[in-house]
Amino acid sequence: MDDAEAVARSLAGDLSAYEALVARYSALAQRTAAMLGAGDEAEDVVQEAFVKAYRHLASFRADAPFRPWLLRIVANETHNLTRSRGRRSELTVRLGAQAPVTAPDDPEGTAVASDRRARLLEAVRKLPDREREAVVCRYFLQLSEAETAQVLDCPLGSVKSRTHRGLARLREEVGGSGL
Amino acid sequence: MDSDDFGDLERELLALGDSLEVTGPPPAEVASAVRARLQAPDPAHDAPASPAVQPERPVKPLSKVRRWQLVAAVVVLALALTAAAVVWVLRSTGVEIRVNDPSPSPTVTREIPGARSADLEEAARQVGFTPKVPAALGEPSEILVGDGRVVSMFWDHVRLDQFAGGVSPMFVKQLGGPEWPEEVLVNGAHGWWIAEAHNLTYVTKGNGETTPLRVADSTLVWGDDVTGYRLEGVKTLQDAHRIATSLR
Numbered sequence: 189m190d191d192a193e194a195v196a197r198s199l200a201g202d203l204s205a206y207e208a209l210v211a212r213y214s215a216l217a218q219r220t221a222a223m224l225g226a227g228d229e230a231e232d233v234v235q236e237a238f239v240k241a242y243r244h245l246a247s248f249r250a251d252a253p254f255r256p257w258l259l260r261i262v263a264n265e266t267h268n269l270t271r272s273r274g275r276r277s278e279l280t281v282r283l284g285a286q287a288p289v290t291a292p293d294d295p296e297g298t299a300v301a302s303d304r305r306a307r308l309l310e311a312v313r314k315l316p317d318r319e320r321e322a323v324v325c326r327y328f329l330q331l332s333e334a335e336t337a338q339v340l341d342c343p344l345g346s347v348k349s350r351t352h353r354g355l356a357r358l359r360e361e362v363g364g365s366g367l
Numbered sequence: 368m369d370s371d372d373f374g375d376l377e378r379e380l381l382a383l384g385d386s387l388e389v390t391g392p393p394p395a396e397v398a399s400a401v402r403a404r405l406q407a408p409d410p411a412h413d414a415p416a417s418p419a420v421q422p423e424r425p426v427k428p429l430s431k432v433r434r435w436q437l438v439a440a441v442v443v444l445a446l447a448l449t450a451a452a453v454v455w456v457l458r459s460t461g462v463e464i465r466v467n468d469p470s471p472s473p474t475v476t477r478e479i480p481g482a483r484s485a486d487l488e489e490a491a492r493q494v495g496f497t498p499k500v501p502a503a504l505g506e507p508s509e510i511l512v513g514d515g516r517v518v519s520m521f522w523d524h525v526r527l528d529q530f531a532g533g534v535s536p537m538f539v540k541q542l543g544g545p546e547w548p549e550e551v552l553v554n555g556a557h558g559w560w561i562a563e564a565h566n567l568t569y570v571t572k573g574n575g576e577t578t579p580l581r582v583a584d585s586t587l588v589w590g591d592d593v594t595g596y597r598l599e600g601v602k603t604l605q606d607a608h609r610i611a612t613s614l615r
Contacts, residue, residue: 203402210401211394218391231391238401302550305383312380327377328384355373358380 191254199245210238213255216329217262220339223324224266233269237262256331256338263339304362311361312354318346319354326351390454455547459559460532460590462540462597469543470566473579479513479569480578486510490518496594498529503613514572524584525600525610532595535575539568540583549604551587553596553611558589560604587611 189197189208197205217237221230241261248257312323325336326347333351337344391397455466490512491497498518500506507520507527517530517537530537540561542548548559567583570576586599587607596614601607 203405206405207398207402210398214394214397215391218397219389222389222391223387230389231397234391234397235400235404238397239404242401242405305379305386308379308383309387312383323380327380328387330381330384352373355376359373359376 192250195245195248195250195254198242206242209254213258214238216255217258220259220262220329221266223328224263224321225270226266229269233265234262237265240265253335256335259329259331259335259339260341263341308358308362311358314361315354315357319350319357322347322350323354323358388454388456457548457559458536459557459588460593460595461530461537462588462590462595463536463538464540464542464548464559464561464588466542466547467545468541470541472566472582476581477578478511479517479519479580480571481515482511482513482519484509485512494518494529494531496529496531499614501527501598501610501613502615503610514569516572525598527610528597528599530595531593532590535570537570537572537595538588538597539570539577540586540588541566541568551589551604551608553587553589553608554591556589556591558587558596558611560607561586561588562604 189205191209191212194205194209194212198209214234217234218230221233221237226233237258241258244261248254312320315323321340322336325331325339326333331339333344333347336347336351340347342350392400454468457464457466485493487498487500487510490510493512494516498510498520500520504522504525504527507522509521511519511521513519514537517528520527520529528538542561542563542565544563546563548561551558551560562585564582564584565586567580569578569580571578584600585602585607586597587601587604588595588597589611590596596611598607598611601610
């Protein structure tokens with residue numbers, strides 16, 4: 189059952205089909221919410237987003253991709269949450285997996301690399317909101333420019349310029365490639 | 368757009384993104400929680416706004432009992448969902464350290480499955496490598512071989528485990544709090560110093576069965592390219608480091 193079929197069946201009232209869509213996208217939705225600033229409340233945001241998506245399913249264009257449409261709802265819910273909490277939307281995830289720390293050939297190099305990664309993450313976290321969101325969508329969520337534009341609800345040109353400004357700032361902050 | 372100028376940085380960001388782990392409830396759990404909410408009474412609100420189509424199963428008003436059951440189900444799910452958090456996973460040879468991953472503490476202490484007493488020679492024969500002894504501690508009072516691949520040596524309150532390291536972890540250490548262990552070098556090999564008590568689990572060779580071992584004391588883990596080590600029970604990093612670098 190592909191997305192289009194699952195959406196069609198959900199619209200016809202088939203909750204099992206919608207459940208399949210939720211299961212398919214829940215990890216990505218969770219990641220998106222956490223990375224756009226939902227923090228500990230990412231689970232609530234995700235659940236709310238899926239409920240809202242279901243209610244608005246009729247407004248979804250059947251020939252459009254479901255993924256960015258859903259993630260835009262997740263992004264909106266995250267914004268609502270951070271606004272209601274009166275806090276800046278922050279990148280709340282932190283470094284997850286490390287490369288094996290015992291790189292046999294170059295242990296010091298591994299330490300340098302993980303330090304650089306931590307600094308790069310810190311630099312991303314400190315970017316202005318709009319630039320950070322564009323960088324997060326493009327590289328951490330690996331969305332296309334078009335998808336990013338849809339998720340962040342801005343023109344394609346803005347995605348390009350925000351990403352570009354963000355990258356320039358990151359380069360300034362952490363320097364050229366150390367890897 | 369001169370995006371090519373940023374090629375290296377873009378690749379770094381992609382790799383960084385891959386290393387960011389966000390954990391949440393299992394997808395099936397999210398799906399059933401969402402379904403439970405959509406099936407809650409208030410069909411006018413929850414049905415997709417598609418006038419032409421009737422829901423497959425008409426939503427009837429719930430009896431009082433069923434409504435209560437539904438609320439209970441949603442509450443349980445909500446509790447399960449809020450427990451999820453961001454876990455950081457660090458690795459050393461044969462050891463996985465999970466930071467910010469609270470788990471119930473083992474109530475009993477277990478030894479590695481199949482652990483048997485052995486002398487150094489017998490231990491070497493069983494595990495296929497020559498175990499080292501830290502000169503700083505002298506001869507161990509006891510040696511065990513567990514699961515046919517871990518040599519454990521014991522002194523007063525101190526324990527050293529040695530194992531041929533692979534990609535998949537044999538030991539999983541769960542740190543409840545968000546603080547990272549301290550990254551250290553032991554004779555040029557990378558390691559981690561975990562000052563706090565933490566839950567220790569063993570992953571059995573072959574079938575991957577997990578055995579909660581105990582609440583482990585402060586531990587230094589490190590590894591060279593083939594062998595992993597964990598030194599448990601030494602109070603300070605300085606002492607642990609001194610013992611670790613005295614392996615002969």
